[in-house]
Amino acid sequence: MKNKNIYISTFLAFAFVLGIVTSCDKEVELSETLTPLQPSNLDEDAANWMPIDANAMTIEKIVNIVENSTPKVFNPPADITSDAYKAELATIKDTQSKLTKEQKDIIEYWSGGGVLRWNQILRGLVARYNLPPAPKADGSYPAPDAENPFADPNFPFANPPYAARAYSYVSVAQYEALKAAWHYMYQYNRPSPYKNDSGIQSLMPETSLPSYPSSDAALSGVTAEMLKLLFPAAVEEITLKAAEQRNAALWSGKASTSDITAGLALGKSVAALFVTRARGDGMGAAGGNKALWQSLADGATAKGEVPWISLETPKRPPMLPVFGKVKAWAMTADQIAAGRPAPPPLTSSAEMQKEVDEVKWYADNLTRERLAIVHKWADGAGTYTPPGHWNDIAAEYIRDANYSEVRAARAFALLNIALHDAAVCCWDTKFYYFNPRPSQMNTSIKTGTGVPNFPAFTSGHSTFSGAAATVLSYLFPSNTDYFQGEANEASASRLYAGIHYRADTEVGLQQGKSVGGFTVAFAQADGAD
Amino acid sequence: MLGLIPTLSFAQNLTDGLMMPKKSLCTGFMYMHDRWTDYWEGDLKRDNGNIGHVTTQSLTWVGTYGITNKVNVIAMVPYVKTKASQGTLSGMEGLQDISLGVKYNFFGKKFEKSAFNTFAVLNFSTPLSDYTPDFFPLGLGTHTTNLSYRLTAYYKIQQGWFVNASGAYTWRSNATLDRPSYFDGNEFVMSDEVKMPNVFDVFVSMGYQKGPLQAELNYIQQNTLGGGDIRRQDMPFVSNRMNMIKTGALVMYYLPAPRGMAVRGSAHYTVAGRNAGQSTTLMAGVLYTIKFDKNQ
Numbered sequence: 123m124k125n126k127n128i129y130i131s132t133f134l135a136f137a138f139v140l141g142i143v144t145s146c147d148k149e150v151e152l153s154e155t156l157t158p159l160q161p162s163n164l165d166e167d168a169a170n171w172m173p174i175d176a177n178a179m180t181i182e183k184i185v186n187i188v189e190n191s192t193p194k195v196f197n198p199p200a201d202i203t204s205d206a207y208k209a210e211l212a213t214i215k216d217t218q219s220k221l222t223k224e225q226k227d228i229i230e231y232w233s234g235g236g237v238l239r240w241n242q243i244l245r246g247l248v249a250r251y252n253l254p255p256a257p258k259a260d261g262s263y264p265a266p267d268a269e270n271p272f273a274d275p276n277f278p279f280a281n282p283p284y285a286a287r288a289y290s291y292v293s294v295a296q297y298e299a300l301k302a303a304w305h306y307m308y309q310y311n312r313p314s315p316y317k318n319d320s321g322i323q324s325l326m327p328e329t330s331l332p333s334y335p336s337s338d339a340a341l342s343g344v345t346a347e348m349l350k351l352l353f354p355a356a357v358e359e360i361t362l363k364a365a366e367q368r369n370a371a372l373w374s375g376k377a378s379t380s381d382i383t384a385g386l387a388l389g390k391s392v393a394a395l396f397v398t399r400a401r402g403d404g405m406g407a408a409g410g411n412k413a414l415w416q417s418l419a420d421g422a423t424a425k426g427e428v429p430w431i432s433l434e435t436p437k438r439p440p441m442l443p444v445f446g447k448v449k450a451w452a453m454t455a456d457q458i459a460a461g462r463p464a465p466p467p468l469t470s471s472a473e474m475q476k477e478v479d480e481v482k483w484y485a486d487n488l489t490r491e492r493l494a495i496v497h498k499w500a501d502g503a504g505t506y507t508p509p510g511h512w513n514d515i516a517a518e519y520i521r522d523a524n525y526s527e528v529r530a531a532r533a534f535a536l537l538n539i540a541l542h543d544a545a546v547c548c549w550d551t552k553f554y555y556f557n558p559r560p561s562q563m564n565t566s567i568k569t570g571t572g573v574p575n576f577p578a579f580t581s582g583h584s585t586f587s588g589a590a591a592t593v594l595s596y597l598f599p600s601n602t603d604y605f606q607g608e609a610n611e612a613s614a615s616r617l618y619a620g621i622h623y624r625a626d627t628e629v630g631l632q633q634g635k636s637v638g639g640f641t642v643a644f645a646q647a648d649g650a651d
Numbered sequence: 652m653l654g655l656i657p658t659l660s661f662a663q664n665l666t667d668g669l670m671m672p673k674k675s676l677c678t679g680f681m682y683m684h685d686r687w688t689d690y691w692e693g694d695l696k697r698d699n700g701n702i703g704h705v706t707t708q709s710l711t712w713v714g715t716y717g718i719t720n721k722v723n724v725i726a727m728v729p730y731v732k733t734k735a736s737q738g739t740l741s742g743m744e745g746l747q748d749i750s751l752g753v754k755y756n757f758f759g760k761k762f763e764k765s766a767f768n769t770f771a772v773l774n775f776s777t778p779l780s781d782y783t784p785d786f787f788p789l790g791l792g793t794h795t796t797n798l799s800y801r802l803t804a805y806y807k808i809q810q811g812w813f814v815n816a817s818g819a820y821t822w823r824s825n826a827t828l829d830r831p832s833y834f835d836g837n838e839f840v841m842s843d844e845v846k847m848p849n850v851f852d853v854f855v856s857m858g859y860q861k862g863p864l865q866a867e868l869n870y871i872q873q874n875t876l877g878g879g880d881i882r883r884q885d886m887p888f889v890s891n892r893m894n895m896i897k898t899g900a901l902v903m904y905y906l907p908a909p910r911g912m913a914v915r916g917s918a919h920y921t922v923a924g925r926n927a928g929q930s931t932t933l934m935a936g937v938l939y940t941i942k943f944d945k946n947q
Contacts, residue, residue, distance in 0.1 A: 250839065
């Protein structure tokens with residue numbers, strides 16, 4: 123009898139647990155959800171805000187292109203009483219009367235704000251393309267080829283400097299394209315379709331923003347063109363998303379076909395200016411060549427220093443050794459050279475030995491708490507990189523601020539020019555001093571994350587974080603303590619991981635703050651505050 | 652650890668056709684040494700100079716207790732240690748997942764010269780320490796809570812020869828990372844939570860079991876029912892589709908003295924895999940059986 127009870131209990135336990143398992147929901151909870159954007163201010167004067175790089179693009183320059191090209195980039199809008207425009211309205215009404223679930227989802231997705239959505243998409247692209255090339259059988263590494271982006275290795279290898287530059291080009295081009303759209307929208311003042319015809323619903327929050335040319339279409343065009351340059355193998359995903367954004371504007375009653383056609387053409391024209399800048403900014407030469415790699419090592423040896431060597435097997439050429447010469451946004455080459463930190467301790471010095479010993483202690487005493495910090499900030503291969511992490515942090519604040527699209531674009535542009543300039547300054551410093559990683563100085567140092575394949579001084583994470591926290595503190599001053607705290611933690615995580623000396627992190631953080639200061643100085647005078 | 656779900660790596664008792672008699676406890680320690688150099692990056696077999704050989708060692712306490720002759724409880728607690736022979740990445744060590752199972756011999760039929768028995772096993776495992784799920788291939792495991800449903804059929808003839816077949820479906824909870832986003836091999840996800848695919852495994856063995864000796868050859872196949880591949884030159888990820896087929900042999904022998912003392916040894920080799928290491932696994936252990944019911 124007693125046994126029988128045991129068998130029944132066993133059976134019931136099996137059934138009960140099966141019930142729990144089948145009722146469990148495995149869907150993950152996503153962070154950074156976006157709700158329909160209702161800007162608190164339309165920033166009607168945005169076209170007057172100062173350009174990020176007046177050599178690349180100003181409102182005067184784009185107006186000249188739009189109006190003096192043959193044929194014109196777009197013409198002034200037809201009157202809203204014209205038959206042509208009425209036909210456009212009829213098409214929208216027809217589409218709205220039979221919207222599918224999929225179409226409604228697309229409208230909802232893009233109503234969260236185009237600038238924020240594209241930033242999310244861009245972070246995903248960086249993570250997807252952030253893979254180092256695999257070694258060939260002979261121990262050499264193939265270089266990704268922009269002319270053959272689908273081959274193995276894919277182009278690009280979206281490592282931190284590449285990513286920093288990509289985030290900055292996309293953000294700056296978006297910002298300038300939206301300012302250009304603002305210029306024309308308030309010049310022509312053509313209302314949105316739902317304001318011109320009561321039969322058309324507004325399926326996104328209503329605003330009094332004019333719609334010719336469509337700012338959504340301008341954003342889709344400028345972003346797609348920049349992304350096709352930076353992530354050519356993702357062309358399918360990019361163009362589909364861009365078309366979705368334009369469709370969302372059309373189906374929601376926000377823009378008509380002619381609004382969209384003009385906006386798309388404007389966005390593409392702005393992108394062309396930044397594609398030209400990108401082709402001439404020095405990135406093409408940033409990888410260096412065998413002779414240059416050798417000269418860096420020889421230079422360090424000549425100074426009596428132990429030169430950096432790759433800790434990978436087989437040894438990998440250093441990551442973008444000439445990135446320090448790539449054109450910055452808010453700093454001149456002279457300012458970059460003048461801001462280069464004083465040298466780290468000599469590799470043969472007692473001070474250096476002390477630094478190595480401290481790293482060794484952290485490596486040998488990697489607590490779970492510190493490991494969590496290391497992994498929170500690792501942002502290594504296969505991730506959106508440290509610049510992406512700071513875009514991730516910024517996105518929630520930008521969303522909660524209910525910025526207009528143009529002001530949201532300004533915030534990301536400011537953040538990302540500072541991050542790009544931080545990459546340039548940090549890489550300039552790294553390859554100027556070319557000093558070894560802790561695990562090279564003491565091979566018993568085992569690390570809590572991968573050792574990046576470039577010299578130690580100064581820490582990239584620290585420089586990025588110092589610059590980003592400075593810009594975000596300017597944009598959202600009431601959260602300064604939080605941003606500085608995150609920057610300090612990101613910086614310290616590299617010492618905890620056993621991949622950086624204390625001097626790399628502390629000097630890097632200072633260097634980053636100084637780089638961020640150049641962007642803040644620009645922003646304070648750009649007319650947007 | 653780039654491989655088996657914990658219960659399969661250590662647990663002969665969960666998959667075999669043997670039961671401890673009522674009020675008997677079989678307990679002991681098993682030592683495991685697992686090493687691989689080549690691994691499958693998706694379908695591509697390769698080695699990696701930045702890790703060299705990856706060695707996983709574990710010491711596992713195991714215990715099986717007979718509540719009745721037909722219901723046993725089985726418990727395991729492994730301590731795991733990993734190391735890479737090359738590169739800079741730090742090895743890890745710590746308590747892994749406790750596993751608790753109930754095995755129920757729900758059907759048995761005796762024939763003239765043979766016997767057929769079937770078993771159902773419900774096994775639960777959950778992490779005993781807060782090791783990270785985000786450090787493959789040197790992490791200790793997936794840091795998930797797992798529930799397995801297993802069915803086993805066992806046929807043995809009088810002379811001692813047997814065949815055994817077992818299959819299980821394992822439900823796994825989601826894993827939580829220390830970072831706010833990740834790329835899982837297919838898509839970029841803005842969350843620290845990772846959707847973990849469930850796992851199916853098959854275990855087939857044949858051999859001899861009579862008196863103090865048990866000897867068998869076995870085949871183990873594990874398939875993860877979803878998950879992405881490791882991309883070219885990427886690190887493995889916790890939710891990867893880790894599949895493998897292993898073959899091996901096991902011997903267990905009850906010593907003449909002291910009474911109740913047994914030794915067990917096994918060897919396995921991974922013959923095929925996907926997102927898994929091609930490992931050679933050796934295991935050795937000592938087990939001791941205590942009978943609490945002196946009347947038996």
